[in-house]
Amino acid sequence: MHDMIDLSPPSYPDLIFRTLSNFAWPDGAACGVILAWHVDGEAGPMASDRSVVNHVAAISEAAYGLTTAMPRILDLHRDLGVPGTFFVPAHVAERHPAVMEAIVGDGHEIAHHGYMHENVFGLAEADERALFGHATAILQRITGRRPRGWSAPGWGVTEQTLSIMASMGMAYDASLMERDVPHMVDTTAGSIVELPISMVLDDWALFGSSLYGGGVSSLTSAARAEAIWREEFDGLRRFGGLFQTTFHPNLMGRPGRLVMLERLLLGMRACDGVWWGTCEQAADHVRRLDVEGQTNA
Ligand SMILES: [Zn+2]
Numbered sequence: 001m002h003d004m005i006d007l008s009p010p011s012y013p014d015l016i017f018r019t020l021s022n023f024a025w026p027d028g029a030a031c032g033v034i035l036a037w038h039v040d041g042e043a044g045p046m047a048s049d050r051s052v053v054n055h056v057a058a059i060s061e062a063a064y065g066l067t068t069a070m071p072r073i074l075d076l077h078r079d080l081g082v083p084g085t086f087f088v089p090a091h092v093a094e095r096h097p098a099v100m101e102a103i104v105g106d107g108h109e110i111a112h113h114g115y116m117h118e119n120v121f122g123l124a125e126a127d128e129r130a131l132f133g134h135a136t137a138i139l140q141r142i143t144g145r146r147p148r149g150w151s152a153p154g155w156g157v158t159e160q161t162l163s164i165m166a167s168m169g170m171a172y173d174a175s176l177m178e179r180d181v182p183h184m185v186d187t188t189a190g191s192i193v194e195l196p197i198s199m200v201l202d203d204w205a206l207f208g209s210s211l212y213g214g215g216v217s218s219l220t221s222a223a224r225a226e227a228i229w230r231e232e233f234d235g236l237r238r239f240g241g242l243f244q245t246t247f248h249p250n251l252m253g254r255p256g257r258l259v260m261l262e263r264l265l266l267g268m269r270a271c272d273g274v275w276w277g278t279c280e281q282a283a284d285h286v287r288r289l290d291v292e293g294q295t296n297a
Contacts, residue, residue, distance in 0.1 A: 013158070013159035014159060014187075014188060015159055015162060015185055015186065015187060016185070016186040017178060017179070017183060017184075017185055017194070018183060018184040018185070018186055018191075019179070019181070019183050019184075020182075020183060020184065020286065020289050020290055020293055021293060022289050022292065022293045022296075023181060023182070023183070023286070023289060024289070025240070025275045026275050026277075026285055027275065028273070029273050029274055029275035030237050030238075030240060030273040030274065031233075031236045031237040031239075031240055031241055031242070031243060031273075031274055031275070032182075032241075032242045032243065032244075032274075032275045032276075032277065032282060033082075033233075033242075033243045033244075033268065033274055033275065033276050033277075034085060034195065034242065034243070034244040034245070034276075034277060034278065034279055034282060035077070035082060035083075035084045035085070035245055035247070035265075035276075036084070036085045036086075036087065036151070036174065036197075036244050036245050036246060036247065036279060037073065037084060037085070037086045037087065037245075037247050037248070037249060037252075038087045038113060038151065038246055038247065038248050039065060039066065039070070039086050039087065039088045039089075039092055039113070039248075039249055040062065040065070040089060040092070040113070040117050040153075040248055040250070041062050041063060041065055041066045041088075041089065041092035041095070041096065041249075041250075042059050042062045042063055042091070042092060042095060043062075043089035043091050043092050043114070043115075043116045043117035043153075044062050044117055044210075044248075044250075045058045045059065045061075045062050045210070045212040046091075046116055046117070047114075047116055047117040047118060047119065047153065047154070048119075050116075052212060055212065057211060058210075058211050058212035061210060061211045061212070061250065062210075062212075062250055063250075064249075064250045064253070065248060065249030065250030065251075065253055066092065066095075066096045066099050066249065067096075067099075068253070069249040069250060069252075069253020069254070069258075070099050070102070070103075070249055070253070071102070072253060072255075072258055073249055073252075073253055073258070074102055074103065074106055074108075076258060076261065076262055076265075077106065077108065078106060079262075080262075080265055080266070080269060082265070082269075082276050083107060083108055083109070083276070083277060083278045083281075084108045084109070084278065085108065085109040085110075085111055085149075085174075085278045085279040085280065086103050086108055086109065086110050086111065087111045087112065087113035087150075087151045087174075088100070088110055088111070088113055088139070089113045089114050089115060089116060089117045089135070089153070090112075090114070090115045090134070090135035090136075090138035090139050090142075091115055091116050091138075093110070093138060093139055093142045093143070094138055094142060097142055100142050100143055104143050104144065104145075108278070109148070109278040109279060109280045110139060110143045110145075110147060111147045111148065111149045111150060111151065111174075111279060111280070112132070112135060112136060112139060112147040112149065112150040112151075112170070113135075113150070113151055113153055114131065114135055114153045115131055115134055115135040115138070117153040117154070118131060118153060119152075119153055119154035119156035120152070120153075120156050120157075120158070120161055121154075121156030121157070121158060122156075122158075123160075125160055125164070128160060128161065128164055129164050129168075132150075132164055132165070132168060133168070136168070147170075148170065148171040148172065148279075148280045148283065149170055149171050149172035149173065149174060149193075149195075149279050149280065149283060150165055150170055150172075150173055150174070150175070151173070151174040151175050151197070151246075152173075152175035155175055157173070157175045157176065159187065161173075162185055162187045162192065163187040163188055163189040164189070165192055166187045166189040166190035166191060166192045167189035167190065170192055171192065171193060171280065171283040171284065171287065172192055172193040172194065172195050172279055172280075172282075172283035172286075173185065173192055173193075173194055173195070174194075174195040174196075174197055174244065174279055175197060176194050176196055176197070177196055177197060177198055177199070178196070179194075179196050180196055180198065180236065180239070180241035180242060181196070181240060181241050181242060182194065182195050182196070182242055182282055182283075182286045183196075183286075184286070184290055191290075193282075193283040193286045193287055193290075195242060195244060195279050195282055195283060195286075196242060196244070197244050197246055198232075198244075200228065200229075200232050201229060201232060201243065201244060201245045201246060202245075202246035203225070203245075203246065203247050203248055203251045203252045203257075204246070204248060204251065206220045206224070206225045206228070207219070207220060207225070207251040207252070207254075207257065208251065210250075222256050222257045222259070222260035222261075223260065225257070225260065226260050226263065226264050229245075229264060230264060230267065230268075233268055237271065237273075237274065242282070243268075244279075247261075
C-alpha cells in the first residue's frame with residue numbers, strides 16, 4: 001500500500017455570494033471609486049513579532065506613513081474634494097490619536113483593521129471574536145464612532161470571520177476578490193455587504209518593499225503604477241465595477257508617488273459618470289438596494 005493522493009472534492013465554506021439583480025451605482029454612475037488606505041503603521045511589522053518594537057529603524061519606516069505621509073495625504077484629499085476610508089489597526093489609532101482626529105475632522109471614515117494587524121486565519125472562534133470586539137471598542141473610543149466595516153489584515157478571512165462580522169452588526173467586509181462589483185455575502189449569522197478589492201489596485205504589489213516585512217525586491221517607478229491603475233480604472237468604468245484602492249501611507253505616501261497619485265486622480269476626476277465615496281457610503285447604498293430588491297421580489 002502507498003499513500004493515496006486525496007482525490008475527494010473539498011468541502012467549501014457555507015457562504016453564499018449573492019449578486020444584486022437591481023445593482024446600480026448612485027446617480028446612474030458608470031462605476032465607483034473608493035480611495036481606501038490601509039494605515040498599518042507600527043502594527044504592520046509587529047503583527048507577527050512584537051519584539052520588533054525594539055527595532056527602531058523598522059518602526060521608523062512604518063511610522064513614516066503616520067507622521068510624515070498622512071498630513072500630505074489628507075491635504076491631497078482636501079484639494080481634490082474626495083472622501084476616503086482609512087482602515088486602521090486599533091493599536092495604531094491609540095498610538096496616533098491626533099492623526100485619527102485629523103482624519104475624522106476632515107470627514108473621512110475610519111474602519112476596522114484588527115488590533116495589531118493580526119491575520120485571523122486559523123484563530124479560534126472565541127479568540128477572533130474577542131480580538132474583533134477589543135479593536136472595535138478602542139476605535140470607537142478614539143474616533144467617537146463604532147467602525148462600520150473591516151478589511152482583512154494580510155487578507156486572512158474565513159467563513160468564521162464573515163459570520164462574526166455579521167453577528168456583530170458590521171455593515172461590510174472589504175477583503176474578497178471573486179467579483180468586481182459590490183454584492184452580498186450571506187453567512188449563517190446574517191448577511192453583510194462585500195466591497196471587493198483587487199491586488200491590481202494594491203500598492204504593495206508594486207511598491208511593497210520594506211525593511212522588516214520583505215516584499216518585492218526591486219522598486220517600480222510611480223509612472224508604471226499610474227499606467228496600470230489608469231488602465232484598470234478605464235476597464236472598471238467600461239464594465240461598471242468598483243475601483244477600490246489598497247494604499248499604504250508608508251508606501252504610497254512617498255513624495256514621488258503622491259505627486260503621481262495627484263495626477264492620476266485629477267485625470268479620473270475629469271471623467272463623467274464616476275461615483276466617489278467611502279466604503280460606508282457604498283455599503284449603505286448596496287444594503288438599501290438589497291432591501292428594495294427583496295421587498296419588490
Ligand atoms: Zn493592512
